Amino acid sequence: MKFTSYWLDTAPAGAAERSTTVVEGRTDVAVIGGGLTGVVAALHLARRGAKVHLFEQHTVGFGASGRNGGMATTGMSIGIRAAVAKMGLDKAEPLYRSYGQAIDLIEKLVADEGIDCDFARPGKLNLATKPAHYEGFAKTAELLTTRLGVEADLVPKAELHREIGSDVYHGALIDSKSASLHVGKYIRGLGEAAERAGVTIHENAPVLTLAKRGSGHELTTPRGRIQADQVLVATGAYTRRPFRWHQVRIAPVGSFIIATEPLGTSRCDELLPTRRVASDSKNILNYFRITPDNRLLFGGRARFAMSNPESDEKSGQILRDAMVRILPQLSDARIDYCWGGLVDMSIDRMVHAGERDGVYYSMGYAGHGVQMATYMGRQMAEYMAGVPEANIWRDFPFRRIPGHFGPPWFLPVAGAYYKLKDRVS
Numbered sequence: 001m002k003f004t005s006y007w008l009d010t011a012p013a014g015a016a017e018r019s020t021t022v023v024e025g026r027t028d029v030a031v032i033g034g035g036l037t038g039v040v041a042a043l044h045l046a047r048r049g050a051k052v053h054l055f056e057q058h059t060v061g062f063g064a065s066g067r068n069g070g071m072a073t074t075g076m077s078i079g080i081r082a083a084v085a086k087m088g089l090d091k092a093e094p095l096y097r098s099y100g101q102a103i104d105l106i107e108k109l110v111a112d113e114g115i116d117c118d119f120a121r122p123g124k125l126n127l128a129t130k131p132a133h134y135e136g137f138a139k140t141a142e143l144l145t146t147r148l149g150v151e152a153d154l155v156p157k158a159e160l161h162r163e164i165g166s167d168v169y170h171g172a173l174i175d176s177k178s179a180s181l182h183v184g185k186y187i188r189g190l191g192e193a194a195e196r197a198g199v200t201i202h203e204n205a206p207v208l209t210l211a212k213r214g215s216g217h218e219l220t221t222p223r224g225r226i227q228a229d230q231v232l233v234a235t236g237a238y239t240r241r242p243f244r245w246h247q248v249r250i251a252p253v254g255s256f257i258i259a260t261e262p263l264g265t266s267r268c269d270e271l272l273p274t275r276r277v278a279s280d281s282k283n284i285l286n287y288f289r290i291t292p293d294n295r296l297l298f299g300g301r302a303r304f305a306m307s308n309p310e311s312d313e314k315s316g317q318i319l320r321d322a323m324v325r326i327l328p329q330l331s332d333a334r335i336d337y338c339w340g341g342l343v344d345m346s347i348d349r350m351v352h353a354g355e356r357d358g359v360y361y362s363m364g365y366a367g368h369g370v371q372m373a374t375y376m377g378r379q380m381a382e383y384m385a386g387v388p389e390a391n392i393w394r395d396f397p398f399r400r401i402p403g404h405f406g407p408p409w410f411l412p413v414a415g416a417y418y419k420l421k422d423r424v425s
């Protein structure tokens with residue numbers, strides 16, 4: 001078994017020269033973080049004519065963007081019903097719709113830049129783990145169809161076998177617009193697209209300090225320092241010093257994934273005949289899909305812990321047990337990959353993007369960043385060019401997580417809370 005992201009292991013690597021670049025002089029924009037937010041923002045800033053330098057502490061896609069489930073789904077992280085209850089339909093609707101627009105943007109970027117990353121639109125299966133959750137799906141479907149004019153199909157338990165080879169669920173809600181893609185090829189393809197547009201990518205170049213200099217900023221890295229008129233912090237759940245203000249507003253929650261050996265088409269037809277991506281209705285949820293080479297990829301917040309080799313291994317065992325409970329056909333399937341990553345959670349599970357002390361930021365996609373980080377990358381390029389309405393999240397205050405001083409000691413407490421919630425709800 002490999003303890004590395006299947007996506008990064010099966011995607012072409014970026015250019016080695018990115019690790020030996022010289023950091024000096026000045027630039028219009030410095031982007032910090034080589035995930036989807038940073039790379040897509042850099043690409044669009046360069047397309048607008050800006051001189052852009054992007055700094056990544058490891059390699060492009062090292063963070064969540066190269067480690068996720070590869071599912072680009074519609075719907076907000078807090079759920080459309082909760083969003084409408086919280087802020088009213090008028091405010092919730094454009095936010096909800098932006099997730100669909102974000103998937104369209106991925107499709108367009110992939111086509112425009114010729115990125116071969118198995119983008120497809122099989123749709124998404126939301127699976128009810130309790131009968132009451134299916135009743136909740138029915139309410140969501142009604143809201144979507146009657147008030148937003150969005151197609152949402154319910155599948156009762158008796159008909160579920162046409163969608164999944166499992167007996168554990170109590171029905172499903174299908175969203176037909178959701179997509180799947182090979183995220184390793186996607187993020188690395190975007191890195192190349194950004195370079196073609198003129199972006200200079202510095203890898204193995206952590207930004208160590210950021211200070212105001214005149215009307216701009218000075219950044220230092222181990223390979224030198226650079227002056228930038230504008231700065232975008234796009235460090236997601238991997239945010240650390242010197243970005244402490246952002247760090248204490250984002251909980252880095254470990255999420256873990258296993259991938260089986262290639263199973264062949266007919267076994268995959270038994271598991272997920274329509275090839276939709278899937279996730280269940282728990283707070284501590286499981287998500288799964290078939291990869292382009294016919295493996296089952298199965299993920300979840302197996303443990304409320306940070307991702308590290310020991311944690312990933314323990315999580316892999318928990319995930320394998322969960323996978324076999326749901327899909328007993330896989331009891332003899334070999335596990336080829338097991339890895340973890342950090343999900344960027346804000347306290348209200350909303351995206352937070354804006355500017356503070358002249359430094360721009362966008363983060364907090366809470367497990368919906370494949371599409372939303374892509375979208376916000378493009379939107380931040382416009383926002384930074386002076387178009388405030390490009391940032392649809394600008395009115396939401398970015399609150400500090402109480403008691404968060406750096407290391408996320410509170411994760412097991414949060415885990416226990418959500419486990420209890422899953423038991424009673």
Ligand SMILES: Cc1cc2nc3c(=O)[nH]c(=O)nc-3n(C[C@H](O)[C@H](O)[C@H](O)COP(=O)(O)OP(=O)(O)OC[C@H]3O[C@@H](n4cnc5c(N)ncnc54)[C@H](O)[C@@H]3O)c2cc1C
Nearest residue numbers: 033035036037057063064065068069207236341368369370
């Ligand atoms: C296991 C897992 C499964 C997920 N599944 C899904 C899914 O199926 N669908 C979905 O929509 N979302 C999913 N997500 C969430 C999604 O992947 C993220 O929300 C999204 O990728 C965030 O992108 P980003 O660019 O903001 O951050 P990241 O991709 O995390 O990038 C941040 C980068 O900043 C770099 N960095 C940090 N500090 C510095 C510094 N000082 N100097 C230079 N570089 C620095 C890091 O090395 C990192 O590469 C999942 C996440 C995980 C971990």
